[in-house]
Amino acid sequence: MLKRYPSIQSMQAFLQAARVGSFSSAARQLALTHSAISQQIRSIEEFIGQPLFARVGGRVTLTDAGTLFANQLSDGLEQIDRALSSVKGRPAVPTLTLDVDPELMQGWLPARLPALLGGLEGVSLTVLSAPRYDRYAFEHVDLALRYGYGEWEGVDSTLVCRDRLTAMASPALLAANGLSLPLAPGQVLALPLLGYTKRSWIPWLEAAGLPGAEPDTIAVLDNAAGLVAALASGLGAGLVRGLLAADARRDGRIVELNAVELPTHYNLYAIWPRERAARVAPLVEIIAELVAQTLD
Numbered sequence: 327m328l329k330r331y332p333s334i335q336s337m338q339a340f341l342q343a344a345r346v347g348s349f350s351s352a353a354r355q356l357a358l359t360h361s362a363i364s365q366q367i368r369s370i371e372e373f374i375g376q377p378l379f380a381r382v383g384g385r386v387t388l389t390d391a392g393t394l395f396a397n398q399l400s401d402g403l404e405q406i407d408r409a410l411s412s413v414k415g416r417p418a419v420p421t422l423t424l425d426v427d428p429e430l431m432q433g434w435l436p437a438r439l440p441a442l443l444g445g446l447e448g449v450s451l452t453v454l455s456a457p458r459y460d461r462y463a464f465e466h467v468d469l470a471l472r473y474g475y476g477e478w479e480g481v482d483s484t485l486v487c488r489d490r491l492t493a494m495a496s497p498a499l500l501a502a503n504g505l506s507l508p509l510a511p512g513q514v515l516a517l518p519l520l521g522y523t524k525r526s527w528i529p530w531l532e533a534a535g536l537p538g539a540e541p542d543t544i545a546v547l548d549n550a551a552g553l554v555a556a557l558a559s560g561l562g563a564g565l566v567r568g569l570l571a572a573d574a575r576r577d578g579r580i581v582e583l584n585a586v587e588l589p590t591h592y593n594l595y596a597i598w599p600r601e602r603a604a605r606v607a608p609l610v611e612i613i614a615e616l617v618a619q620t621l622d
Contacts, residue, residue, distance in 0.1 A: 332373050334406070336366035337399055340378065343367060344396045347385055370395075422609055423452045425470040430594070431455040433551035433570045438616045445612040469606040470597045471613065483597040484610065487569060487617045491588040493530065494571060494580045495563035502560070508584040511536050518562035521546035522553050530565055534586045554580070569594065572620045 343352040353363045371378055378392035426435055443451060476483060493514050505513060511534035521543035528538045544562055547553045550570045557564050558579035574580045598606045
Protein backbone atom coordinates (compact mmCIF):
# COMPACT_ATOMS: atom_id res chain seq x y z
CA MET A 327 0.00 0.00 0.00
CA LEU A 328 1.32 3.44 -0.98
CA LYS A 329 2.13 5.56 2.07
CA ARG A 330 0.64 9.06 2.11
CA TYR A 331 3.25 11.54 3.30
CA PRO A 332 2.67 15.11 4.51
CA SER A 333 2.72 17.67 1.69
CA ILE A 334 5.84 19.55 0.61
CA GLN A 335 4.07 22.80 1.54
CA SER A 336 3.51 21.60 5.11
CA MET A 337 7.17 20.64 5.45
CA GLN A 338 8.24 24.04 4.09
CA ALA A 339 5.94 25.69 6.63
CA PHE A 340 7.50 23.63 9.42
CA LEU A 341 11.05 24.60 8.39
CA GLN A 342 10.20 28.29 8.19
CA ALA A 343 8.57 28.22 11.62
CA ALA A 344 11.60 26.38 12.98
CA ARG A 345 13.93 29.04 11.59
CA VAL A 346 12.06 32.09 12.92
CA GLY A 347 10.57 30.56 16.09
CA SER A 348 7.11 31.94 15.37
CA PHE A 349 4.06 30.69 13.47
CA SER A 350 2.92 34.26 12.83
CA SER A 351 6.26 35.35 11.35
CA ALA A 352 6.44 32.21 9.26
CA ALA A 353 2.89 32.84 7.98
CA ARG A 354 3.76 36.40 6.90
CA GLN A 355 6.94 35.30 5.13
CA LEU A 356 5.10 32.52 3.29
CA ALA A 357 2.04 34.69 2.53
CA LEU A 358 -0.22 32.35 4.52
CA THR A 359 -2.55 32.77 7.47
CA HIS A 360 -1.57 31.80 10.99
CA SER A 361 -4.23 29.10 11.01
CA ALA A 362 -2.92 27.66 7.73
CA ILE A 363 0.60 27.34 9.16
CA SER A 364 -0.75 25.76 12.33
CA GLN A 365 -2.82 23.25 10.38
CA GLN A 366 0.07 22.25 8.14
CA ILE A 367 2.40 21.68 11.07
CA ARG A 368 -0.34 19.83 12.95
CA SER A 369 -0.71 17.47 9.98
CA ILE A 370 3.00 16.57 10.25
CA GLU A 371 2.76 16.07 14.01
CA GLU A 372 -0.23 13.76 13.53
CA PHE A 373 1.69 11.77 10.92
CA ILE A 374 4.77 11.50 13.16
CA GLY A 375 2.79 10.91 16.32
CA GLN A 376 4.52 13.46 18.55
CA PRO A 377 4.84 17.25 18.88
CA LEU A 378 7.52 19.08 16.94
CA PHE A 379 7.13 22.40 18.78
CA ALA A 380 6.69 23.39 22.40
CA ARG A 381 4.34 26.38 22.48
CA VAL A 382 5.14 28.94 25.19
CA GLY A 383 3.28 32.24 25.05
CA GLY A 384 3.63 33.75 21.61
CA ARG A 385 6.79 31.84 20.79
CA VAL A 386 7.47 28.28 19.73
CA THR A 387 10.60 26.22 20.29
CA LEU A 388 11.57 22.93 18.73
CA THR A 389 11.22 19.74 20.73
CA ASP A 390 13.98 17.14 20.49
CA ALA A 391 11.97 15.40 17.76
CA GLY A 392 11.48 18.73 16.00
CA THR A 393 15.21 19.47 16.06
CA LEU A 394 16.03 16.06 14.61
CA PHE A 395 13.36 16.41 11.92
CA ALA A 396 14.48 19.92 10.95
CA ASN A 397 18.11 18.84 10.57
CA GLN A 398 17.17 15.91 8.33
CA LEU A 399 14.43 17.65 6.38
CA SER A 400 16.52 20.61 5.24
CA ASP A 401 18.87 18.38 3.23
CA GLY A 402 15.93 16.38 1.87
CA LEU A 403 14.16 19.45 0.49
CA GLU A 404 17.39 20.68 -1.08
CA GLN A 405 17.71 17.33 -2.89
CA ILE A 406 14.13 17.63 -4.13
CA ASP A 407 14.85 21.14 -5.35
CA ARG A 408 17.96 19.98 -7.21
CA ALA A 409 16.05 17.07 -8.75
CA LEU A 410 13.30 19.38 -10.00
CA SER A 411 15.77 21.96 -11.29
CA SER A 412 17.70 19.29 -13.21
CA VAL A 413 14.70 18.52 -15.44
CA LYS A 414 12.57 21.67 -15.33
CA GLY A 415 12.44 23.47 -18.65
CA ARG A 416 14.93 21.23 -20.44
CA PRO A 417 14.72 18.06 -22.53
CA ALA A 418 15.58 14.85 -20.76
CA VAL A 419 19.15 13.71 -21.50
CA PRO A 420 19.96 9.98 -21.63
CA THR A 421 21.84 9.01 -18.49
CA LEU A 422 24.07 6.13 -17.42
CA THR A 423 25.20 5.35 -13.89
CA LEU A 424 28.62 3.72 -13.56
CA ASP A 425 29.72 2.23 -10.24
CA VAL A 426 33.52 1.87 -10.05
CA ASP A 427 35.66 -0.17 -7.68
CA PRO A 428 37.18 2.34 -5.20
CA GLU A 429 40.78 1.41 -6.05
CA LEU A 430 40.12 1.77 -9.77
CA MET A 431 38.42 5.11 -9.15
CA GLN A 432 41.41 6.41 -7.22
CA GLY A 433 44.15 4.98 -9.38
CA TRP A 434 43.01 4.66 -13.00
CA LEU A 435 39.66 6.09 -14.09
CA PRO A 436 39.90 9.86 -13.41
CA ALA A 437 42.58 10.43 -16.05
CA ARG A 438 40.42 8.57 -18.59
CA LEU A 439 37.13 10.27 -17.90
CA PRO A 440 37.57 12.75 -20.79
CA ALA A 441 37.98 9.87 -23.27
CA LEU A 442 35.10 7.99 -21.67
CA LEU A 443 32.75 10.96 -21.88
CA GLY A 444 33.92 11.73 -25.41
CA GLY A 445 32.81 8.27 -26.48
CA LEU A 446 29.38 8.74 -24.91
CA GLU A 447 28.28 11.76 -26.89
CA GLY A 448 24.86 12.97 -25.81
CA VAL A 449 24.81 10.85 -22.64
CA SER A 450 25.10 12.16 -19.09
CA LEU A 451 27.31 9.90 -16.94
CA THR A 452 26.99 9.59 -13.17
CA VAL A 453 30.04 7.94 -11.57
CA LEU A 454 29.72 6.29 -8.15
CA SER A 455 32.23 4.39 -6.03
CA ALA A 456 30.29 2.06 -3.73
CA PRO A 457 32.07 -0.13 -1.16
CA ARG A 458 33.47 -3.35 -2.54
CA TYR A 459 31.12 -6.36 -2.47
CA ASP A 460 28.06 -4.09 -2.19
CA ARG A 461 25.61 -6.35 -4.04
CA TYR A 462 22.84 -3.79 -3.59
CA ALA A 463 24.76 -1.41 -5.87
CA PHE A 464 24.63 -3.79 -8.84
CA GLU A 465 20.83 -3.56 -8.81
CA HIS A 466 20.70 0.22 -8.80
CA VAL A 467 23.30 1.17 -11.41
CA ASP A 468 23.58 0.54 -15.13
CA LEU A 469 27.12 -0.82 -15.01
CA ALA A 470 29.64 -1.73 -12.28
CA LEU A 471 33.38 -2.27 -12.58
CA ARG A 472 34.52 -4.73 -9.93
CA TYR A 473 37.48 -6.97 -9.20
CA GLY A 474 36.56 -10.60 -8.58
CA TYR A 475 36.43 -14.13 -9.93
CA GLY A 476 33.45 -13.59 -12.23
CA GLU A 477 30.97 -15.39 -10.00
CA TRP A 478 28.20 -12.82 -9.57
CA GLU A 479 24.70 -14.30 -9.51
CA GLY A 480 21.63 -12.76 -11.08
CA VAL A 481 23.56 -10.32 -13.30
CA ASP A 482 25.50 -10.47 -16.54
CA SER A 483 29.24 -9.81 -16.61
CA THR A 484 32.25 -9.83 -18.88
CA LEU A 485 35.97 -9.99 -18.17
CA VAL A 486 37.47 -6.59 -18.95
CA CYS A 487 41.10 -7.64 -18.64
CA ARG A 488 43.50 -10.18 -17.24
CA ASP A 489 46.34 -8.63 -15.29
CA ARG A 490 49.70 -9.51 -13.80
CA LEU A 491 51.59 -8.76 -10.59
CA THR A 492 55.19 -7.58 -10.57
CA ALA A 493 57.53 -6.17 -7.95
CA MET A 494 57.91 -2.40 -8.31
CA ALA A 495 59.65 0.47 -6.57
CA SER A 496 60.73 4.04 -7.29
CA PRO A 497 63.96 4.93 -9.11
CA ALA A 498 64.84 7.06 -6.08
CA LEU A 499 64.77 4.00 -3.80
CA LEU A 500 67.06 2.11 -6.19
CA ALA A 501 69.47 5.04 -6.37
CA ALA A 502 69.51 5.38 -2.58
CA ASN A 503 70.54 1.73 -2.33
CA GLY A 504 73.08 1.88 -5.17
CA LEU A 505 71.10 -0.59 -7.30
CA SER A 506 70.45 -0.81 -11.03
CA LEU A 507 67.88 -2.84 -12.96
CA PRO A 508 67.14 -5.66 -13.21
CA LEU A 509 67.37 -6.78 -9.59
CA ALA A 510 67.94 -10.36 -8.54
CA PRO A 511 65.07 -11.67 -6.39
CA GLY A 512 67.33 -11.61 -3.34
CA GLN A 513 68.08 -7.93 -3.93
CA VAL A 514 64.35 -7.20 -3.99
CA LEU A 515 63.97 -8.89 -0.60
CA ALA A 516 66.82 -6.79 0.80
CA LEU A 517 64.82 -3.60 0.13
CA PRO A 518 62.22 -2.27 2.57
CA LEU A 519 59.05 -4.14 1.58
CA LEU A 520 55.45 -2.92 1.55
CA GLY A 521 52.55 -5.29 2.01
CA TYR A 522 48.96 -5.24 0.80
CA THR A 523 46.18 -6.70 2.93
CA LYS A 524 44.71 -8.72 0.05
CA ARG A 525 47.97 -10.13 -1.26
CA SER A 526 50.81 -12.36 -0.09
CA TRP A 527 54.42 -12.18 -1.22
CA ILE A 528 54.69 -15.99 -1.11
CA PRO A 529 53.52 -16.77 -4.71
CA TRP A 530 55.99 -14.21 -6.07
CA LEU A 531 58.81 -15.67 -3.99
CA GLU A 532 58.03 -19.18 -5.23
CA ALA A 533 57.91 -17.95 -8.85
CA ALA A 534 61.32 -16.35 -8.24
CA GLY A 535 62.77 -19.64 -6.94
CA LEU A 536 63.00 -18.47 -3.31
CA PRO A 537 61.62 -20.13 -0.16
CA GLY A 538 57.90 -19.47 0.25
CA ALA A 539 57.94 -17.71 3.61
CA GLU A 540 56.16 -14.38 4.08
CA PRO A 541 58.83 -11.67 4.45
CA ASP A 542 58.76 -8.86 6.98
CA THR A 543 57.21 -5.61 5.75
CA ILE A 544 57.67 -2.08 7.04
CA ALA A 545 54.03 -1.19 6.32
CA VAL A 546 50.86 -2.90 5.10
CA LEU A 547 48.26 -0.95 3.11
CA ASP A 548 44.64 -1.88 2.44
CA ASN A 549 44.25 0.14 -0.75
CA ALA A 550 46.09 -0.52 -4.03
CA ALA A 551 46.07 3.15 -5.05
CA GLY A 552 47.65 4.00 -1.71
CA LEU A 553 50.23 1.28 -2.27
CA VAL A 554 51.20 2.76 -5.64
CA ALA A 555 51.52 6.22 -4.06
CA ALA A 556 53.69 4.82 -1.25
CA LEU A 557 55.94 3.08 -3.78
CA ALA A 558 56.29 6.28 -5.80
CA SER A 559 57.32 8.15 -2.64
CA GLY A 560 60.32 5.85 -2.27
CA LEU A 561 59.06 4.15 0.88
CA GLY A 562 59.72 0.60 -0.28
CA ALA A 563 59.09 -2.13 -2.87
CA GLY A 564 55.77 -3.86 -3.39
CA LEU A 565 53.68 -6.12 -5.62
CA VAL A 566 51.34 -4.17 -7.89
CA ARG A 567 48.84 -4.86 -10.66
CA GLY A 568 49.83 -3.63 -14.09
CA LEU A 569 46.59 -1.72 -14.67
CA LEU A 570 46.62 0.16 -11.38
CA ALA A 571 50.34 0.95 -11.66
CA ALA A 572 50.32 1.88 -15.36
CA ASP A 573 50.19 5.66 -14.99
CA ALA A 574 52.92 5.75 -12.32
CA ARG A 575 55.12 3.54 -14.52
CA ARG A 576 54.50 5.66 -17.60
CA ASP A 577 55.42 8.80 -15.64
CA GLY A 578 58.62 7.15 -14.38
CA ARG A 579 57.55 7.34 -10.74
CA ILE A 580 57.92 3.56 -10.32
CA VAL A 581 59.65 0.81 -12.29
CA GLU A 582 59.44 -2.97 -12.53
CA LEU A 583 62.34 -4.50 -10.61
CA ASN A 584 62.75 -7.68 -12.67
CA ALA A 585 60.95 -10.04 -15.04
CA VAL A 586 59.31 -12.19 -12.34
CA GLU A 587 55.56 -11.89 -12.79
CA LEU A 588 52.37 -13.60 -11.64
CA PRO A 589 49.15 -13.86 -13.65
CA THR A 590 46.19 -12.69 -11.58
CA HIS A 591 43.09 -14.77 -10.99
CA TYR A 592 41.19 -11.93 -9.30
CA ASN A 593 40.48 -9.71 -12.29
CA LEU A 594 38.46 -6.74 -13.47
CA TYR A 595 34.90 -7.41 -14.64
CA ALA A 596 32.08 -5.28 -15.98
CA ILE A 597 28.74 -6.22 -14.37
CA TRP A 598 25.23 -5.12 -15.29
CA PRO A 599 21.57 -6.09 -14.75
CA ARG A 600 20.51 -8.39 -17.58
CA GLU A 601 17.73 -6.14 -18.76
CA ARG A 602 20.23 -3.31 -19.39
CA ALA A 603 22.55 -5.20 -21.73
CA ALA A 604 21.82 -3.09 -24.82
CA ARG A 605 21.92 0.13 -22.80
CA VAL A 606 25.43 -0.48 -21.42
CA ALA A 607 27.04 -2.16 -24.45
CA PRO A 608 28.68 1.05 -25.80
CA LEU A 609 30.02 1.92 -22.34
CA VAL A 610 31.50 -1.57 -21.87
CA GLU A 611 33.18 -1.32 -25.28
CA ILE A 612 34.76 2.06 -24.48
CA ILE A 613 36.03 0.88 -21.09
CA ALA A 614 37.53 -2.28 -22.58
CA GLU A 615 39.35 -0.21 -25.20
CA LEU A 616 40.71 2.22 -22.59
CA VAL A 617 41.96 -0.69 -20.47
CA ALA A 618 43.61 -2.31 -23.52
CA GLN A 619 45.35 0.99 -24.35
CA THR A 620 46.60 1.24 -20.77
CA LEU A 621 48.14 -2.22 -20.80
CA ASP A 622 49.75 -1.96 -24.26
